[in-house]
Amino acid sequence: MSIEPTMNLFVKKTGGWVASQLEACTRCGMCAEACPYYLATGKAEYAPIWKVEPLRRAYEQRFTLIGKLKVALGVEKALTDADLKAWSKVDFEACSVCGKCSGACPMGIEISSLIATVRAGITAAGLAPAGLVEKTEMQMKCGSPNGMCEDEYIKWFDSLEEKTGVKAPLDVKGADMLVVYTSLEIKDKRHNLYDLAKILNAAGIKWTISMDARDAFNMGSIIGNPKVQKELAGKILNTAKKLGVKQILVTECGHGFTTLRDAVPNVFGEELPFFVTHIAELLPNLIKEGKIKVKEGYFKNGHTYTFHDSCKIQRQGGIMDEPRYALKLLAGDTFKEMDSIRENGLCCGGGGGIRSIPEANENRLAAFKLKLAEVEKVGADVVVSTCDNCQLQLKDGFKHYNKAVEVKGLIEMVAEAMI
């Protein structure tokens, strides 16, 4: 094992964007007070800026006089494999890359983006957690990190006709929209396919699906492997181009959505010839524009609803008003807001691939307790989320702590309330 690939990646990634932010840090530690993993465990090494330490050291020692001086005087040691091994536990097992720390930083440093770079450096050294490596290999082999290979998708897509009488629109050239699901939905939310078909057909949208772009999941983004990220995203990009669609709709995947919308243009060095959207944005807009009709107050049924802001779709995706518009319409005054919402939303504890790392279970469930406290405070017995990974974590967490709280997705709610 060698530190070289890590250093090369850090150097490649260190432009003015990274360097100026590293230079701006005053090491005030305020970011820790926003990090769910630090707050839940009290472990100082979980402070977000400490997770950036390998990158800071590599940058200073390579590019600054003071960094070189520190090494020469023995005040600071050069980065080693042992360091990366230690930071692998911190950056992968106690971070969902949720970005809440960036909002707390008085200097406005995009700490979570810097953490993502550190994670990429650790992966380059071959020190990423085994659980994530396994999922990455699985996705490269069969297209999905959860072992949902092509035959599973064929069965799922075929079942659309049985359930709805409508044939799955496979590879329709000139369609308006390419819909990209995730393998989490095949596994746990198969109805999303049928519900979304009902909505899109009612809205008169010419949509398509494709076996070549079947999973929005991108293990390259999660683990920090640029090659894998490019290869997986490239399948969707090329399919969308080949079919000539005007937009890509990502159903419930959070990181898959931001990867396609925000990362892919820069990874491929081109502006996308189509628009990338998410159901959290599309469905409320379809209601607003009158393209589909829902029964107002359909979910005013004695339950109290609250909305979980997902880190990728809401904080990092910016889609915060739209799902609230739909929920206020559907649940009326039984929809209540938690304390930490919108840009300041609290992570469920299950993002950034942490659910695939068994060693991180304790941290993950400890971080969830903070979310649980907010859900209980608002008195909600139904939590709505637009991210399938968050939904799984919420379900898992409520079950773990024996709480009778239901978790719902926006697709199923809109489909059910349609008239």
Next chain:
Amino acid sequence: MNTQTMLELARGPIFYGALLFFIAGMLYRLVTVISLGWNKDLAKPRGDKATGVVKSFLRGGIIFPFFPREKAAYARNPIVYIAGGLFHLSLFIVVILGAAHMLVWKSLIGFGWPTLPLPIVDWMAAVGIIAMVALIVNRMVHPVMKLLTGVAEVLNWLFVFLPMITGYMMTHHMFLPYENLFVLHMMSINVLLVWIPLSRISHFMFYFFSRTIHGVEWGKRNAMP
């Protein structure tokens, strides 16, 4: 060498040498960071980046001290927030709006500005000193800040604190003859000027980068920075 000669050196050639080092050092830091290159963001923005930048600075520089974005986070470590804010306010009032310092600026850049009455400046200097003591105690006690603190962070604190305490002692004629305190004050400023380009105290320059980046990133998603 008598005190008068030492003072003349400290406020004369040594000061101008340190100032030159400071300017050259900061320019070097600026150029090296900028020359590392900047990639163009090709992703279609969902919101306006420029609006995001304006909001970022409004929040970061004006509203932020009174209404922090992550209120709960700031409530958990209020010393950083309160003492840090008071220290920066004190620094601005004493170094910019204090009559003695304004005259130094005037001698350097050729023009001056109205200043605050001495008692206000004096009180704010005391507030700044107390805030600095609170900050270093907090840094030594808080588990996260302890972890983040190395020799450089302690030196940063020390080199900022020395001009503050010697300036205050000088104004109040405390403990040592005025001339001696003046020499100590000037020498501590000279050390600080040399130290800034070598340290994170230079964050005042990179603050403008990080808050701009923050504004662009949050603005393009149409989110509040």
